[in-house]
Amino acid sequence: xxxxxxxxxxxxxxxxHFRMLLLTFLPFLVSVVIWGLGLWLGLQPLVDWLxxxxxxxxxxEVAGGALSWLGLGALKAVIVPWVALWLLLPLMILTALVxxxxxxxxxxxxxxxxxxxxxxxxxxxxxxxxxICISASTFLLFCILWLVTLPLWLIPPLxxxxxxxxxxxxTYRVIAYDALSAYADKDELKAILKIHRWPLLVIGIxxxxxxxxxxxxxxxxxxxxxxxxFMAAGSIWLYVLVFVFTGLWFEYYxxxxxxxxxxxxxxxxxxxxxxxNGSSAGSVKNIDSASIG
Numbered sequence: 001x002x003x004x005x006x007x008x009x010x011x012x013x014x015x016x017h018f019r020m021l022l023l024t025f026l027p028f029l030v031s032v033v034i035w036g037l038g039l040w041l042g043l044q045p046l047v048d049w050l051x052x053x054x055x056x057x058x059x060x061e062v063a064g065g066a067l068s069w070l071g072l073g074a075l076k077a078v079i080v081p082w083v084a085l086w087l088l089l090p091l092m093i094l095t096a097l098v099x100x101x102x103x104x105x106x107x108x109x110x111x112x113x114x115x116x117x118x119x120x121x122x123x124x125x126x127x128x129x130x131x132i133c134i135s136a137s138t139f140l141l142f143c144i145l146w147l148v149t150l151p152l153w154l155i156p157p158l159x160x161x162x163x164x165x166x167x168x169x170x171t172y173r174v175i176a177y178d179a180l181s182a183y184a185d186k187d188e189l190k191a192i193l194k195i196h197r198w199p200l201l202v203i204g205i206x207x208x209x210x211x212x213x214x215x216x217x218x219x220x221x222x223x224x225x226x227x228x229x230f231m232a233a234g235s236i237w238l239y240v241l242v243f244v245f246t247g248l249w250f251e252y253y254x255x256x257x258x259x260x261x262x263x264x265x266x267x268x269x270x271x272x273x274x275x276x277n278g279s280s281a282g283s284v285k286n287i288d289s290a291s292i293g
Contacts, residue, residue, distance in 0.1 A: 003253060004199050008206075011248035014112065020244065023107055027099035028240045034095060094139055096239040097174060101131070104240075105178050105247045112251040113183065120259055125189045126181020131174075138173040142166060164208035172197075172204030175247055179254040188258060196257050203253060207246040 014020055113120065145166055153159045180189050193200070 003256060004202055007249055007253035010252045011245060014248050015245045023104040024240045024244050026103045028237045030099050031095050031236045096236060096243055100240055100243040101178055104244050108247045109182055109251055112255060117255045117259060120183055120255060122183050123185040124182055125185035126177060131178055134177050135174050138170055142170045164205055167208030168201060168205030171207050171246055172201045175250045176200045176254060179250040183255060184258055192257050192261060203249055207242060210242050
């Protein structure tokens with residue numbers, strides 16, 4: 001765990017750098033424009049559809065009865081908007097992740113590599129097509145798991161644990177590949193992701209836990225719809241900030257792991273070369289002895 005903690009500290013210091021703070025604004029602005037239009041045009045139709053779909057359903061009656069039993073009957077009015085925002089949350093996360101990947105992570109990779117790993121050769125084993133394939137397939141599975149586990153989120157502890165695990169897996173799969181794509185070749189990329197999959201997953205899960213704050217802020221908009229635009233903007237910015245910090249964390253860990261992997265490979269190659277030279281020298285000496293005899 002020490003490399004994970006060291007990478008966390010270095011990422012935290014880099015996140016406070018003025019240039020890294022500026023990186024959060026362009027993805028934020030693009031996401032806000034997209035989601036501003038999306039909520040303005042699509043939120044009310046979605047709420048109306050859910051209202052017609054859920055009214056009279058057994059699940060709606062059970063949820064309303066549970067709230068009444070707890071003395072929270074007034075919250076029954078916000079169940080449908082809350083469900084609508086909950087369904088939109090994966091798309092919101094994807095939007096932030098995509099634009100951070102496009103605008104922020106390449107700059108973060110150059111920042112970390114140029115300042116701390118200038119001697120590390122860039123072998124460019126990752127591709128844009130590979131990144132898109134991993135992002136698309138991972139997010140598709142993420143959405144399926146999100147919907148399948150949705151009923152479990154009614155249990156208070158699982159409402160925090162499940163999002164952290166799902167988001168952790170999502171960020172680990174997507175950001176770790178992008179963090180290595182510029183510096184590792186194809187074989188190194190596969191090896192690092194395989195050897196370090198558990199520490200990388202731990203980083204992703206911690207990032208998922210940090211993502212609980214913007215999730216709660218976003219879903220809180222269902223309780224106060226009049227301030228939903230401000231909560232949506234705030235949660236988007238927090239998502240972008242968490243993703244940029246997570247990208248820095250992955251970048252420091254992955255480049256350190258890559259530098260150690262190359263050093264180990266170089267040591268193995270040197271030992272193999274020395275062993276081969278020693279065997280050759282021994283063979284020549286035996287041949288000379290036989291010739292003299």
